[in-house]
Every structure is written in structure tokens, then in C-alpha cells.
Amino acid sequence: MEFRDLKRQYQVLKADLDKAMLDIAASGGYIMGGAVTELEEQLAEYVGVKHCMTCANGTDALTLALKTLGIGKGDAVYVPDFTFFASAEVVAAEGATPVFVDVDPQTFNIDTTSLREAIHNVEKEGRLKQKAIIAVDLFGLPADFASIKSIAAHHGLYVIEDGAQGFGGCIGNKRACSFGDIGTTSFFPAKPLGCYGDGGAVFTNNDEWADLIRSLRVHGKGSCKYDNIRIGLNSRLDTIQAAILKVKFEAFKKNELALVNIVAEHYTKQINDNINKDYAIKAETPHIPEGFLSSWAQYTIRLNTLTSSNGISREELQSRLKASGIPTMVYYPTPMSRQTAFKGLHPYVNTTNAAHLSQCVLSLPMHPYMTDTEIQTVIETLAEHLK
């Protein structure tokens, strides 16, 4: 069994993907070809924003957002402590200071009480100029943007939605990547919508920012490529990746987003019926708040009651599952504030939930093409070892 079976997806979409890739190879338009603009238009429409600018990866998408908002030295940017490193790395790379905020233990997303407390502490200290909140849609679930935006408005902060894992998710009828002043995503192969290499995109309704991002992603170009009016990046999405994404995007809309939600439903029901009802060791299932839709970048359980005193550690469980052919992952074993690269950063709030989650989370195989038999095998094997 594969953790995310991209080879199976390729077999399903093979005819269209092969044609798309070969057409680009034959066309010669490898950089900024027509497929890039077509994809950007389609993504902007789906997300429900005016502008989509693709770029080389999700990390650059965040960097482009920070540069656009003029964030740099002396600025504070609030980032959840439980996320992938890039969410915070980009802040430090721009010379600004990431201020780590705790997360909600149920949704894994930024905790708004902790956010308020961090803002209060940064204001009280008065050393940093607070500029923005990077809210991450962790594991595919949109963050609590109603509360985040109201806090941001109150304190004059920008909201950047890091939708690297969240593309396709919803709150009500609004799509992920549309919630912030700027939204970003990643097309890394294993993401909900992935290409066959690196890729990313930035979303905004702001015309001026959209122009700036289009300039920044091509070496700060002005009227043409060789008129350079600012320092930028080389961060474009390859035409071949855009062509691949156009095919995959159709499948994503047609059935893949619905299929991952069906897999998640099966997992949740079976874990609750077959493990949590009867066993002392619980596998707490992901919580999706009312009105939210996840795009299930990961299906992550919490093994709160699993300790070595039960006779099995998380690592031991992982190796037993692996021996039975079931791959699992720990996203993430180390909170941002405990990463060596951020050693020495002042902690403004306690991030105990992030620390605890890093010890008890376990992500199970998840993708749109999982069969009922595979789901059953995961549950039965998990049950066998948690008994």
C-alpha cells in the first residue's frame, strides 16, 4: 500500500496526462506558455478571487506574499507552532521575526486565544512592529478565518492564508486560498492538487499586489523581462507542470475531492466503531467543524493514550504497521519553536498543544483512489496493534 498513491492516479489519468505532456514537449513553449495563463484563470475562478499567479513552489508563493506586503526586518509575523517549516522559514528569510502561536488540539490549526495572547505580549513588549498572521490550513482543513480576520482587523494586521495543504477546502461556500488578503498554495506532488515536480500559486483580489507579484516572480521585471525595476525572484511554474495541473484539476473537481472525503468518512466511522468504543487506547479522529470541508492533505489521528507504559510507543506502532505493509507518517515531530533553526527566538506564548501533538499524531494512508479493502486493512491492522 502507498501512503499517497500517485502512480495509481497516473494510471487513471494516463491518456490525458501523456497527451498534455507530449503536447508541451512538441510546442517548444516551455516557459510561461499558454497553459500557465489558462491554468491561472481556471484556478482563480475556482477559488473565487480575481487573480492567481503561479510560481515555482509553495515556499516561493509565501515569499512573494511577504515581499508584496513589504514585510522585513523588525516586523513580527504570527505563525502556528505546528506546521511545515516553510510557513515560518519564509518569515525569517525576509529578515522578519516569526512569533509562534499555539494551535487548537482538535483542528490542528492556529488557536485564536493563543493568537490574541501573542499579539498582546508583542504589543506590550513594543520591540517588534506586528504586520501579519500566516494562518495555515493544516492537513487540508481551513483555519478559523472568521475569528482570525476579526482579530487581524482589530490590530491592523494582514492575513496570509498558507493553503499549501488546503487547496479545495471550504468554509460554507467559500474556497480555501480566498480567505486571506493573500492566499498561497503548493502543487508539490503529494498535495491535494499536485503536479509532477514543484509548483505553487498566489491568490489575491488586489490588482496592485497582483501586478507586483507578476513582476517579483520574474526578477522584478518592469515593462519587459530586461527592464528590471526591483529585486525579485526567478519563480515561474513550468508550462509542462501547468499542463499536468490542468488535467489533474479536472479530476480534482470531478471526483477526487469528493473521493478523499469519502475515504475520510470511512476511516472516522470505522475507527470510532472498531477501536474507540472498545479499547483503552483511543485513536482520536480528526475534527471537522460544522460548515467546513477538508481537502484531506492528511488524515491524522491522535494517539493521546498511547504511551510506552501501554507496551507500545508510536514508533513501535509505526514499525508494526510498516511490517504489515501500511505506511504511516508523523506530521510533525517537532514544533517550529523547537526547531534548531529557530533556537534563540523569544517565545511570546506557551505552545503546549503543539508540543503535545508532535508527540501523539499519526497520519494514515490517504488519497482519492484508496479502495474499501485498503481502508479496511488499515483499520483492522491498527485495531490489532492497539488492542
Ligand SMILES: Cc1ncc(COP(=O)(O)O)c(C=O)c1O
Ligand atoms: C503548510 C505548508 N506551507 C508551505 C509549504 C511549502 O510548499 P513547497 O514544498 O511547494 O515549497 C508546504 C509544503 O509542504 C506546507 O505543507
